Amino acid sequence: MAKKKRSVVEKESVVVKFVGDSGDGMQFTGGLFSDSSALAGVDIATFPDFPSEIRAPQNTIAGVSGFQVHLGSEKIFTTGDMVDVLIAMNPASLKSNMKWARKGATIIVDTDAFSDKPLEKAGYKSNPLDDGSLESYHMIKSPITTLTKESLKDLNIDSKTAERSKNMFALGMLYYIFNRDPKTSFSYFEKKFKKDPKVVEINKLVIQSGYNYADTIEVLESVIQVSAAKMEKGRYRNITGNIATAWGLLAAAEKSRRPLFLGSYPITPATEILMELSKHKSLGAKVFQAEDEIAGICSAIGASFTGSMACTSTSGPGLSLKSEAIGLAVITELPLVIVNVQRGGPSTGLPTKSEQSDLYQALFGRNGECPVIVIAASTSENCFYYAYMAAKYSMEHMTPCILLTDGYLGFGSTLFKIPKMAEMPAIKPPMAKPNDPDYKPYKRDTKTLARQWAIPGMEGLRHRIGGLEKEDIIGTVSTDPMNHQKMVEYRAEKVERIADYIPLQEVYGEKSGDLLVVSWGGTFGAVHSAVQNLQREGKKVSHAHFHYIMPLPKNTGEIFAGYKNIVVCELNSGQFVNYLRMRHPSASYHQFNKVQGQPFMINELTTKFNQLLEEK
Amino acid sequence: MSEFVNMTIERSNVQLSKTDFESDQMVKWCPGCGAHAILAAVERVFPKIGYRKENFCMVSGIGCSSRFPYYVNTYGIHGIHGRAAAIGTGVKVANPRLSVWIASGDGDSLAIGGNHFIHLIRRNVDVNYILFNNQIYGLTKGQYSPTTPMGKITKTSPQGTIEHPFTVGELVMGAQGTFFARVPDNNISLMTESMFEAAKHDGTSVMEIMQNCIIYADKAHFDVIGKEVKDENMLILKNGAPMLFGKNNEKGLRLGDTGMEVAEIGKDGITVDDILVHDPYDKDPGIHTMLAKLAPPHFPMVFGVIRSAMFPTYDDLVEEQIKYAKETSKIKNVDDLLNSGDTWEIN
Numbered sequence: 001m002a003k004k005k006r007s008v009v010e011k012e013s014v015v016v017k018f019v020g021d022s023g024d025g026m027q028f029t030g031g032l033f034s035d036s037s038a039l040a041g042v043d044i045a046t047f048p049d050f051p052s053e054i055r056a057p058q059n060t061i062a063g064v065s066g067f068q069v070h071l072g073s074e075k076i077f078t079t080g081d082m083v084d085v086l087i088a089m090n091p092a093s094l095k096s097n098m099k100w101a102r103k104g105a106t107i108i109v110d111t112d113a114f115s116d117k118p119l120e121k122a123g124y125k126s127n128p129l130d131d132g133s134l135e136s137y138h139m140i141k142s143p144i145t146t147l148t149k150e151s152l153k154d155l156n157i158d159s160k161t162a163e164r165s166k167n168m169f170a171l172g173m174l175y176y177i178f179n180r181d182p183k184t185s186f187s188y189f190e191k192k193f194k195k196d197p198k199v200v201e202i203n204k205l206v207i208q209s210g211y212n213y214a215d216t217i218e219v220l221e222s223v224i225q226v227s228a229a230k231m232e233k234g235r236y237r238n239i240t241g242n243i244a245t246a247w248g249l250l251a252a253a254e255k256s257r258r259p260l261f262l263g264s265y266p267i268t269p270a271t272e273i274l275m276e277l278s279k280h281k282s283l284g285a286k287v288f289q290a291e292d293e294i295a296g297i298c299s300a301i302g303a304s305f306t307g308s309m310a311c312t313s314t315s316g317p318g319l320s321l322k323s324e325a326i327g328l329a330v331i332t333e334l335p336l337v338i339v340n341v342q343r344g345g346p347s348t349g350l351p352t353k354s355e356q357s358d359l360y361q362a363l364f365g366r367n368g369e370c371p372v373i374v375i376a377a378s379t380s381e382n383c384f385y386y387a388y389m390a391a392k393y394s395m396e397h398m399t400p401c402i403l404l405t406d407g408y409l410g411f412g413s414t415l416f417k418i419p420k421m422a423e424m425p426a427i428k429p430p431m432a433k434p435n436d437p438d439y440k441p442y443k444r445d446t447k448t449l450a451r452q453w454a455i456p457g458m459e460g461l462r463h464r465i466g467g468l469e470k471e472d473i474i475g476t477v478s479t480d481p482m483n484h485q486k487m488v489e490y491r492a493e494k495v496e497r498i499a500d501y502i503p504l505q506e507v508y509g510e511k512s513g514d515l516l517v518v519s520w521g522g523t524f525g526a527v528h529s530a531v532q533n534l535q536r537e538g539k540k541v542s543h544a545h546f547h548y549i550m551p552l553p554k555n556t557g558e559i560f561a562g563y564k565n566i567v568v569c570e571l572n573s574g575q576f577v578n579y580l581r582m583r584h585p586s587a588s589y590h591q592f593n594k595v596q597g598q599p600f601m602i603n604e605l606t607t608k609f610n611q612l613l614e615e616k
Numbered sequence: 617m618s619e620f621v622n623m624t625i626e627r628s629n630v631q632l633s634k635t636d637f638e639s640d641q642m643v644k645w646c647p648g649c650g651a652h653a654i655l656a657a658v659e660r661v662f663p664k665i666g667y668r669k670e671n672f673c674m675v676s677g678i679g680c681s682s683r684f685p686y687y688v689n690t691y692g693i694h695g696i697h698g699r700a701a702a703i704g705t706g707v708k709v710a711n712p713r714l715s716v717w718i719a720s721g722d723g724d725s726l727a728i729g730g731n732h733f734i735h736l737i738r739r740n741v742d743v744n745y746i747l748f749n750n751q752i753y754g755l756t757k758g759q760y761s762p763t764t765p766m767g768k769i770t771k772t773s774p775q776g777t778i779e780h781p782f783t784v785g786e787l788v789m790g791a792q793g794t795f796f797a798r799v800p801d802n803n804i805s806l807m808t809e810s811m812f813e814a815a816k817h818d819g820t821s822v823m824e825i826m827q828n829c830i831i832y833a834d835k836a837h838f839d840v841i842g843k844e845v846k847d848e849n850m851l852i853l854k855n856g857a858p859m860l861f862g863k864n865n866e867k868g869l870r871l872g873d874t875g876m877e878v879a880e881i882g883k884d885g886i887t888v889d890d891i892l893v894h895d896p897y898d899k900d901p902g903i904h905t906m907l908a909k910l911a912p913p914h915f916p917m918v919f920g921v922i923r924s925a926m927f928p929t930y931d932d933l934v935e936e937q938i939k940y941a942k943e944t945s946k947i948k949n950v951d952d953l954l955n956s957g958d959t960w961e962i963n
């Protein structure tokens with residue numbers, strides 16, 4: 001085919017969303033598209049939008065499945081507020097996603113799917129493709145199903161199979177629109193379906209046909225070019241937050257030479273961590289799918305006593321069930337990583353949506369005085385690093401650590417610069433030495449206050465620990481009032497002292513100014529983008545994003561003192577801001593909260609910040 | 617007793633004795649509590665089992681019985697109420713070269729911890745589980761438990777309980793238990809023997825000890841194990857021996873058309889040959905299940921090792937899968953993992 005000269009427009013950032021019925025393969029199509037973008041050196045962030053039901057009736061709104069990908073030639077921080085290019089394979093998916101389409105967005109639809117029945121199921125009174133309601137968008141109306149079948153007619157395959165390839169036709173069209181070589185996806189099929197050449201042939205043919213079709217009809221005046229982003233040199237991959245978390249734990253186990261044990265019970269959106277670790281027995285990971293969350297954490301405590309790097313992974317309701325056992329790990333002063341992939345609550349709440357509403361639970365949700373380390377990851381990719389650090393601090397300081405991520409980070413993906421294990425920070429748990437005549441179960445390191453880790457099997461160190469208060473140093477059961485007070489204070493002080501080991505809080509922007517925007521956890525991308533926008537306009541706004549929550553970095557108070565106004569943004573009703581009010585009462589705080597199971601929009605943040613800047 | 621115990625656990629190269637396992641902590645159970653006998657049996661059997669003393673690990677929940685780990689000089693963890701089975705699973709799976717012993721009460725095991733109890737057994741994790749059945753909540757001072765007989769007056773059932781109790785053995789069989797023994801707290805030699813058999817057994821070994829709580833449920837087991845009735849109401853099983861009981865072993869159990877029957881030797885031409893011979897190693901749980909359920913007034917209650925059947929253990933299968941994965945997977949370390957699948961270089 002002779003190559004025509006195309007006109008090309010450069011774009012710094014584009015948001016593409018693939019939507020369709022659950023059976024239309026939108027996750028897969030979106031995945032292939034984002035992988036090919038990543039291979040082209042473009043920065044990406046993705047987020048799958050699963051239907052809430054596993055098998056919702058066909059062509060209903062409940063059955064819509066989506067996959068969003070944000071492409072950037074600059075570093076991007078979110079999966080994007082509004083969609084620039086929407087691929088909608090049926091009426092229901094168009095209907096439920098129009099609210100995310102930017103005015104003027106390019107929308108590709110399969111006209112074959114817009115027949116009476118599906119239109120009615122989606123709740124359309126008239127066909128939106130010809131009633132004029134979509135005039136302010138750039139519509140590409142193509143009979144994708146028909147064209148797909150047409151392109152396969154020489155292969156002699158049944159029409160069901162042919163029809164199922166329509167997502168690949170759409171992908172081909174998209175490759176044309178984004179000025180990509182359609183062959184980038186061929187190698188995927190060639191590798192994956194080595195044993196099934198027919199499948200390879202079908203997919204290649206359909207992708208190429210979609211591409212050629214878009215080229216022939218010139219779907220767009222000019223194709224879109226998102227150039228390679230300037231990224232640090234190195235080896236990269238795409239990774240979701242849950243996989244990154246699982247790998248971070250494996251990495252910490254390897255570094256610390258403590259075998260990994262995970263005791264866990266499936267719960268959305270944390271299940272992938274359990275599933276992923278189950279795959280890595282070759283690294284010695286022992287994964288126990290328990291009968292419930294309590295057994296999950298209790299088995300982990302048993303494993304921790306036995307010298308494993310023990311973890312348990314869950315989401316909000318599961319964290320509630322684990323509360324009593326977290327207390328056991330606190331009083332026995334055993335290391336334990338509790339990963340909580342937050343979702344909307346209370347109760348079952350919004351299982352598939354994201355929220356930051358478990359912070360109070362992580363900080364305070366236990367009986368007695370029961371401090372734990374709390375760390376929060378902020379991007380899908382850095383779940384790796386913070387899971388690693390959670391394990392490191394937990395083991396080195398002999399106290400449990402709660403790692404907070406959320407559904408948005410867990411399911412979403414970003415590019416991940418692959419680290420080298422040799423360059424990861426050392427992890428040195430305070431292992432006791434067999435036959436050490438001075439070993440005492442509750443003797444503490446003078447600096448960290450951590451007790452030593454003596455594990456069953458070690459000669460000369462037999463001892464008992466448990467949930468009853470223990471006598472300082474010797475570790476026998478004690479109800480002595482002064483001893484209890486002392487032990488309560490030790491456990492608290494031990495966690496506070498971790499502030500001497502974590503990095504100082506960083507600030508993006510000037511160290512003083514009109515407004516400091518504070519955030520934590522999974523909202524980093526949106527908040528950071530909003531701050532950047534205002535900074536570009538010359539406004540005196542800075543951003544402090546917290547990863548270390550308990551304890552807070554040592555310079556937190558000092559940072560806060562430098563600004564006229566502080567606003568704390570979070571996806572709850574104000575849990576972090578109230579915690580800051582408690583820990584740093586001299587600063588005064590504004591707050592910006594949202595509890596809708598949805599991430600922040602950059603727009604709503606900038607509006608709020610501008611408002612605060614004007615208030616004076 | 618056979619001398620064969622699990623060979624994957626390192627053995628002591630010196631002969632240990634009872635004193636090696638005595639703790640320096642004051643034992644705070646009430647004088648006369650049946651738990652003292654259990655402690656004595658454990659201290660007696662651990663040296664016989666012969667593992668290095670550092671390879672024993674005691675795990676417990678909460679209750680009078682769960683104080684046990686503090687009173688034995690081994691590694692030990694006193695957990696939270698009901699969760700001993702889960703903690704013990706973690707200990708054993710993390711390090712299968714430990715001999716794990718769980719001490720737990722009837723409330724701890726069967727009420728708050730019922731879920732963990734049945735799943736531990738179903739998985740057949742290789743731990744030894746001493747269930748102190750005193751038919752009461754001792755530590756919280758006398759409320760009824762899941763094994764308290766129907767109608768019993770306790771602190772929370774002033775008019776008598778209106779709940780059907782569990783029969784521990786039946787529950788164990790229902791959960792596909794591979795080992796179950798029942799022992800009265802006044803027969804230390806049978807207790808020690810059963811503990812040794814439990815140690816030998818690969819898989820979850822549940823030992824129900826009919827323990828007397830002298831304070832809140834005194835003599836609860838006496839209508840079975842009391843001096844005056846025990847000859848009629850207790851049948852002590854022995855591997856390979858006919859199931860005989862009675863003052864002069866004049867009665868026995870046999871399988872009739874409708875199930876288990878009590879037969880009298882000499883009556884209607886019945887001889888010892890008609891009596892069932894005990895085979896604890898039978899994989900089929902049919903007879904074992906029937907035996908576990910028997911109780912007065914129509915039958916004796918059976919004691920000793922009722923079942924000890926060989927099935928794969930959870931912890932062995934975990935090790936096997938890990939070994940296989942290590943041999944076959946291309947991913948040998950975390951660097952391999954990080955660089956597996958789709959990755960690319962940016963220069």
Ligand SMILES: Cc1ncc(C[n+]2csc(CCOP(=O)(O)OP(=O)(O)O)c2C)c(N)n1
Pocket residue numbers: 678679680681682697720721722723724725748750752753754755756761
């Ligand atoms: C979560 C929780 N609920 C309740 C209790 C109170 N509690 C302690 S022991 C116990 C019952 C103990 O009975 P059992 O397990 O039979 O042990 P025993 O004292 O009879 O040996 C109860 C209800 C507790 N410690 N923790």
Ligand code: SF4
Pocket residue numbers: 644645646648649650651680681750754755828829830831832
């Ligand atoms: S209350 Fe009962 S079970 Fe508890 S120590 Fe006293 S006698 Fe034993």
Ligand SMILES: [Mg+2]
Pocket residue numbers: 679721722723748749750751752753754761
């Ligand atoms: Mg009891």
